[in-house]
Amino acid sequence: NAGVMQNPRHLVRRRGQEARLRCSPMKGHSHVYWYRQLPEEGLKFMVYLQKENIIDESGMPKERFSAEFPKEGPSILRIQQVVRGDSAAYFCASSPNYNSPLHFGNGTRLTVT
Amino acid sequence: ELKVEQNPLFLSMQEGKNYTIYCNYSTTSDRLYWYRQDPGKSLESLFVLLSNGAVKQEGRLMASLDTKARLSTLHITAAVHDLSATYFCAVDMDSNYQLIWGAGTKLIIKP
Numbered sequence A: 001n002a003g004v005m006q007n008p009r010h011l012v013r014r015r016g017q018e019a020r021l022r023c024s025p026m027k028g029h030s031h032v033y034w035y036r037q038l039p040e041e042g043l044k045f046m047v048y049l050q051k052e053n054i055i056d057e058s059g060m061p062k063e064r065f066s067a068e069f070p071k072e073g074p075s076i077l078r079i080q081q082v083v084r085g086d087s088a089a090y091f092c093a094s095s096p097n098y099n100s101p102l103h104f105g106n107g108t109r110l111t112v113t
Numbered sequence B: 001e002l003k004v005e006q007n008p009l010f011l012s013m014q015e016g017k018n019y020t021i022y023c024n025y026s027t028t029s030d031r032l033y034w035y036r037q038d039p040g041k042s043l044e045s046l047f048v049l050l051s052n053g054a055v056k057q058e059g060r061l062m063a064s065l066d067t068k069a070r071l072s073t074l075h076i077t078a079a080v081h082d083l084s085a086t087y088f089c090a091v092d093m094d095s096n097y098q099l100i101w102g103a104g105t106k107l108i109i110k111p
Helices: none
Strands: A005-007 A010-013 A019-024 A031-037 A043-050 A053-056 A065-068 A075-079 A088-095 A108-112 B004-007 B010-014 B019-025 B031-037 B043-049 B055-058 B061-066 B071-076 B085-092 B099-101 B105-110
Touching (some): A005 A088, A010 A019, B010 B019, B043 B071, B071 B085
Antiparallel strands (some): A005 A019, B004 B019, B055 B061, B085 B099
């Protein structure tokens, strides 16, 4: 049973470009969560999705950031017009249902130059 | 606002020694988690502590929770090099995903 798969592992974007981060949850998991980790810090919650629905996006910046989890395919975290401050590791986690332990992917390290 | 503080933030120790990492949090919480992160890797769940006085052990690691003191400890016994990693504690209020994370303790164990 493959774990949570994130790609790409590393992503370099110039300021103003778009970044698209993908997350395939574990088999049987329909709940997906995105977190951001700045260097030397813990994770910060961004958004919680369940198939085709955003359940909680209270941690997501209002502008430039969006997330989706379509009926088919991976969850996508999209950052438009990236700025240097967006450079961070972005982790995805999944769970089979609400309040179950989370399983984390290996993260996507975004560098904005 | 819930805050989670870990100390120390950095710890270098010799193999064979014992040490404790502390995690303080500022308000009541239902659950406390300990995670391990290796450089460039994901987070591995170590322990979930659910109630006051809870103690869990796995190998050379033992975690405990005192909800009255709002304190959790992660104790390392007879450290070995393989335990070198960054250890995070995280606390939740109402849900498993809205965790508030400590800044992490970077542990280096020298042979």
